[in-house]
Structure formats: C-alpha cells, structure tokens
Amino acid sequence: MLTISKELVDKIIEHARADHPDEACGVIAGPLGSDTPVRFVPMENAERSPTFYRFDSMEQLKVWREMDDRDEEPVVIYHSHTATEAYPSRTDISYASEPNAHYVLVSTREELRESVELRSYRIVDGVVTEEEVEIVPA
Amino acid sequence: MAIEVRIPTILRTYTDGAKAVDAKGATLQELIGDLEARHPGLQDRLIEQGALRRFVNVYLNDEDVRFLGGLETPVADGDTVTVLPAVAGGAR
Incomplete structure (x- = not known):
C-alpha cells in the first residue's frame, strides 16, 4: 500500500495538468527505508512527448546524488498518461x-473531464502489482 | 589504478549488495570488461551489441559518457563512474 499526503497528490496532479498533453514525470523522495514520500521533485x-517520458540524464544524476547525500531514496516515481488509462x-x-519504488500513474485523458485518475503499482522483474493508495491529510 | 564504480540498487545482486566497487581500465570499455571479470553478468546489463544500452545512463564524474566518447571514453585513477538506469516509460 502507498500512503501519501493529500498535498503531494495535489502536486502530482497539478504537474500532470500543467504538462498535458505531454507526459509529466517526477519523483518523491523520502528517508531511506521509511516508505514515506516527502520531498516533491518534478522532473523534466x-x-x-504525449506518449513517452524519460528523465533528463543530467538532471537525474543531480537529483539521485542529492537523495544519496540526504539519505533518501525515490519512494515514488510518477508519470502521466495523457490519452490512456493510468x-x-x-x-x-x-x-x-x-x-523499491511505488510507480504512481495519473491519467489526464479527456473523457475524465475535471477528474484525474491516480493509481499506484509495484513493478518488479516485469511483474505489475497494483496496490491501494491511502491519501492522508498533510 | 582504481576507479570507483557506483552501482544502482537494481544491479547490486551482481556485487553482493555493494553500492560501489573498484575496477581498472584505461577506457570505459576496459573498465566494464574488468567489472565483468569481478562481477560476472554485469557487462550484459550495461552493453548490448557492442554499445551502451539505450536505457542505462553511465556518467564519468559529472558528465554523461554519451556526451564524451561513449565506451571509448578514457578513464583514470581517482575518477568515479556512476551507473543509473534511465527512468523512462510512457503510454506507448
């Protein structure tokens, strides 16, 4: 299960909407081993593209080093699908x-109108397992 | 001559869990060959058909080796090589 604050969920959705129709992506770092997402890091x-995302390699190095220095890990890796389901x-x-990451997907596809679909998965060795998302007050 | 190679979580099964290992070589290609001798299986996760895998980022100190000389990039004692799987995906 992913436990995440409402504030962070809102930030993911805001980023996804801002970059629509291109895919938005980013990480939420958290203390090593805590399984708790804390620090929101939107990535380029x-x-x-509306159908593909890739972190910029130099930005990724910088962000991964920062996490290393702060004893953090990428607890959540999120991206949006802008025409298909999450x-x-x-x-x-x-x-x-x-x-070790929770892969969070949001869909900003048009038929959802004002709402946004947000779901979370574990992806290990090619196996996808959907998990419950518990949104808690910040 | 030793060069520190930083290994991402997903590849630490090849290094008995070590976050960083030492390797030798005058170029990135030689360095990866030396890594393979010490940690069999690692080379295959970095190189495909004689070139760096598209979705693996390899950095020499602060530079992506794609912007240097790829596998031919010279490396030297005291350098740090960092391996990070690209974070990528998408609807298609």
Whole structure:
C-alpha cells in the first residue's frame, strides 16, 4: 500500500495538468527505508512527448546524488498518461528499474473531464502489482 | 589504478549488495570488461551489441559518457563512474 499526503497528490496532479498533453514525470523522495514520500521533485520530460517520458540524464544524476547525500531514496516515481488509462504500459514495465519504488500513474485523458485518475503499482522483474493508495491529510 | 564504480540498487545482486566497487581500465570499455571479470553478468546489463544500452545512463564524474566518447571514453585513477538506469516509460 502507498500512503501519501493529500498535498503531494495535489502536486502530482497539478504537474500532470500543467504538462498535458505531454507526459509529466517526477519523483518523491523520502528517508531511506521509511516508505514515506516527502520531498516533491518534478522532473523534466526530456522527450517532451504525449506518449513517452524519460528523465533528463543530467538532471537525474543531480537529483539521485542529492537523495544519496540526504539519505533518501525515490519512494515514488510518477508519470502521466495523457490519452490512456493510468495503468503501466509495456514500455513502463520493461524500463521499470527501481524495485523499491511505488510507480504512481495519473491519467489526464479527456473523457475524465475535471477528474484525474491516480493509481499506484509495484513493478518488479516485469511483474505489475497494483496496490491501494491511502491519501492522508498533510 | 582504481576507479570507483557506483552501482544502482537494481544491479547490486551482481556485487553482493555493494553500492560501489573498484575496477581498472584505461577506457570505459576496459573498465566494464574488468567489472565483468569481478562481477560476472554485469557487462550484459550495461552493453548490448557492442554499445551502451539505450536505457542505462553511465556518467564519468559529472558528465554523461554519451556526451564524451561513449565506451571509448578514457578513464583514470581517482575518477568515479556512476551507473543509473534511465527512468523512462510512457503510454506507448
């Protein structure tokens, strides 16, 4: 299960809406081993694409070093799907490389109108497991 | 001559859990060959058909080696090589 504050959920959704129709992506860092997302880090989508995302490699190095220095890890890795549902695609599964992370997907597809779908998964060795998301007050 | 290589979580199964290991070589290619001798299986996760895998980022100190010389990039004692799987995906 992913436990995440309402404030962080709102930030993810805000980022996804701002970058729509391109995919938005980022991480939420948290203390090592805590399984608690705390520090919101929106990332550049180097692909600037409606169907693909990739962290900019230099920005990723900087952010991963910062986390290392602060004894943090990427607790959440999020991205948006802008025309399809918030379920990991084949691409998402094949490139998933952080076995300890919660992969959060949001969908900003049009038929949802004002609402946004947000779901969370574990992706380990090509196996996707959806998990419950508990949103708590900040 | 030793160069520190920082290993991401997902590849630490090859290094008995170590976050960083030492390796030797005059170029990135040689360094990865030396890593393979010490930690069999690692090379395959970094190189595909003679080139760096597209979704693995390798940095020499503060630079992405793609902007240097790729596998031919010279490396030297005291350098740090960092391996980070690219974070990527998407609807398609």
